[in-house]
Amino acid sequence: MERTERLLRGIELVLFFLVAVLMPVCLYLVFKVVPDEVTMGAVQRIFYFHVPSAWVAFMGFFVVFASSILYLATRRLLWDVVAHSAAELGVLFCSIVLFTGPIWARPVWGTWWTWEARLTTTLVLEMVFVAYLVLRTQAENRAQAARLSAVVGIVGFLDVPIIYYSVRIWRGHHPIVFKSSGGQGLEPIMLKTFMLCMTTFTLLFLLLLAMRIRLGLLRESVMELKERETLSGA
């Protein structure tokens, strides 16, 4: 456990420095360098953080899926801790998408919420993984929490493309948001900024995941130590 903790601390340090360097660069590019979008103006710049948040949320849910399978296959609590951590982060970044989406929509479409395809999908997905987190708190014991939430994690993620597709059938498409004022289509600088923001957010996700996993593992240690104390006292 201590070796894992040291490894996680090392990873956190590296990621922290990377994010600390890249984030200001992203902000500089987003606010000072990229041109205004032709129809939406300055508010379109929200997308440089909105879309990476959505990408990171999906990544989080994929990690839940993979770790849930690994937990059921190996029964190692580490995988359950990873799944729980990733679910928490997935819900966090989904919430960011759901806050920034309406803030963008209000000046552009004149309404806070429109039930359009991608926002609706994100809302439904957030509900799926909020239910995952609630399930964990309602289980009778640790092993049951791990097992049942692993099943929900797998089923929930299998549902992700189905939910996305069904909402697309139901509603219209997301707007295209990368035309610059030159009207020539996607400008290279916009694409580069966007890719840098995606990379930075991915690294931020990994940093937060490492910290959250370390917290989960420390909590397991606390439970183990309390058990040992009880046994040695008895």
Place this chain on the structure above:
Amino acid sequence: MKNLNYLFWAYTLIWIVLAGYLFSLSIRLKTVASQVRRLKARLPGGYEG
């Protein structure tokens, strides 16, 4: 730049959410780490984890 207000609030919210989560994570990490240290100290015969 039109709609600067909305842009400002969007980024402010993102920072509040991320900073808030980071802060809560750090506090929780510190609390649990000190709990682990206390429990290890209380164990008779020490603990090798």
Place this chain on the structure above:
Amino acid sequence: MRAHSASLTICWKDLRQELRTRESFTATFFFSLLLLIVFSFSFDFQSLGLGFEEIGAGILWITLTFSAILSLQNSFLIEREKNCLAGLALCPCDPSAVFLGKFLANSLFVLVVQTLVLPISCLLFGYDLLRVLPGLCLVVTVNVVGFSALGTLFAAISVRTRKSELLLPLLLLPAATPVVIWGVKATRLCLAGRPLDSYGYLVALSACFGVIFTVAGVLLFDFVMEE
């Protein structure tokens, strides 16, 4: 015990119990009726100039969704109350057979209730059901089966937790969104008198959903039933 005969045995056990007591059926049926009454109070359809073709799909699917959740919850709550969950886990057969048996029984329960609720709602809202009956039966059956596949798995999960009555809707409703969307869309087209070609693809999608989550249930039920 062979898997298919075990599934049928478990299905028949649930059906026999329900035939004897009619608890779940009565509660679910009257709950559906109450929902229909609440709908008629909530929206003044006549003054809005809306007929059953426009609003029927929504009414039918909200009623079906919530009454199906009641039914699904009850199918495992009964086992828990009578301390039979361990018995189910210890059945001398593959756990997937237990899942299939429960899934079959749940689908049948919901379909039986809908057999009564559908004509009553058409009567209450003034709609001639007979002209769209085959199409509507197909849509409702396929979507109910899909909903029950996912619902049976989640009901088995939630019954083992502390706040099981709250947890099942929380787990099931977002995850079953696709089948509800496709069911509503297909029902709307069917009630509007459109031919099967126009909503056949939606029925096919719901059928795929049912297959995917039946397979998922078969593969994962073992982990849910562990003590």
